[in-house]
Amino acid sequence: MTACSSDDNKQSSDFEPVAVEEILNGNLSGGDRVGIGQENRVIVTVVDWQELIDQIDYIEGGNESIIRILENVSIDFQQEEVLAVFEEVKTTGGYSIDITNVEEREKEVVVTIERLKKGGDDTVITQPFHIVKIPKINKSVVFVEVD
Numbered sequence: 732m733t734a735c736s737s738d739d740n741k742q743s744s745d746f747e748p749v750a751v752e753e754i755l756n757g758n759l760s761g762g763d764r765v766g767i768g769q770e771n772r773v774i775v776t777v778v779d780w781q782e783l784i785d786q787i788d789y790i791e792g793g794n795e796s797i798i799r800i801l802e803n804v805s806i807d808f809q810q811e812e813v814l815a816v817f818e819e820v821k822t823t824g825g826y827s828i829d830i831t832n833v834e835e836r837e838k839e840v841v842v843t844i845e846r847l848k849k850g851g852d853d854t855v856i857t858q859p860f861h862i863v864k865i866p867k868i869n870k871s872v873v874f875v876e877v878d
Contacts, residue, residue, distance in 0.1 A: 749833040749840065751863050754804050754813070755797070756829065758857040761790035766820040766858040771844070771874040774813035775867070780806065783815060790858075804864075811864045816844055816874070818859040825852030828859040831877075840865075840872045 759766060767786055774780050784801045791797055806813060818828040827848035834841045846859075 746834040746836045746841070749835050749865050749868070751830065751833050751865055754862040754864055755800055756827070756861045757797070758824070758826070758859050759787065759790050759797075759817075760855065760857050761792060766790060767817045767860075769819040770817050771842070772813075772815040772817075773872045774815060776808055777806075780808075780813060801862075806864055808867075810867055812867050813862060813864050814842055814872070815862045816842075816860065818846070820856060820858045821850060822856060823851050823853060824855045824857050826850035826857065826859045828861055830861050830863050833863075833865055835868055835870065839870050840868050842872060842874045844874055844876045846878075 767790065772779075772783070774783060784798065787801065788798050814830060814833070816828050816830060818826060825848055827846060829845050829847045830842055831845045831847075832841075832843040834843075848859075
């Protein structure tokens with residue numbers, strides 16, 4: 732018995748998965764300081780990246796461990812871009828916001844956001860965030876939230 736394979740039966744997909752490298756996933760806990768706000772950002776310049784680090788540094792009140800990680804990340808903005816998502820400020824811990832998938836489509840890059848941890852743990856003010864880097868793709872970025 733002989734088997735043949737043919738590419739004629741292959742189905743083309745409408746998307747390509749994008750390689751994602753996690754920079755940091757956690758919670759800001761600035762107490763009295765105002766959070767960043769619930770938002771999604773695409774960071775494509777060193778200036779924008781430093782602005783985000785400065786905002787986080789202010790909120791965290793000089794939390795050196797988070798800032799050290801962000802300042803030591805190697806990002807080549809000629810070849811890469813950063814995606815950052817921030818959940819609203821929560822009054823209890825245990826929440827997360829997660830970039831779970833990034834796909835390149837014909838006209839855009841689609842970023843899937845999920846909330847994998849639903850929270851309700853300790854009484855503490857937190858703001859979940861997730862920051863990743865991807866290869867630079869010169870297309871608009873669309874964030875899609877999944878429940």
